[in-house]
């Protein structure tokens with residue numbers, strides 16, 4: 598028998614349209630899913646290594662156990678790119694030429 602090496606990352610995604618908010622997933626994958634004050638799942642968008650077998654199995658268990666089929670385990674090949682450029686930078690002021698063009 599060979600050894601299966603799990604590489605890559607995964608994220609657990611929820612379809613908010615399908616979700617009924619009874620929070621069953623938080624019981625099935627408590628390390629990945631937290632509930633908001635109305636019982637809807639809050640799931641981190643940070644990819645989790647596939648090598649974390651406990652989390653991966655919990656995610657698959659929650660995916661299979663969701664009564665509305667609102668959960669999906671998505672494989673991610675690389676971590677989300679981290680941008681060093683802050684968003685919402687102020688736009689540079691436009692240079693206004695006060696010189697008159699020759700006629």
Ligand code: SF4
Pocket residue numbers: 611615616617618619620621622623636637638662663664665666667668
């Ligand atoms: S188990 Fe499914 S339907 Fe229920 S709260 Fe979680 S994602 Fe929503």
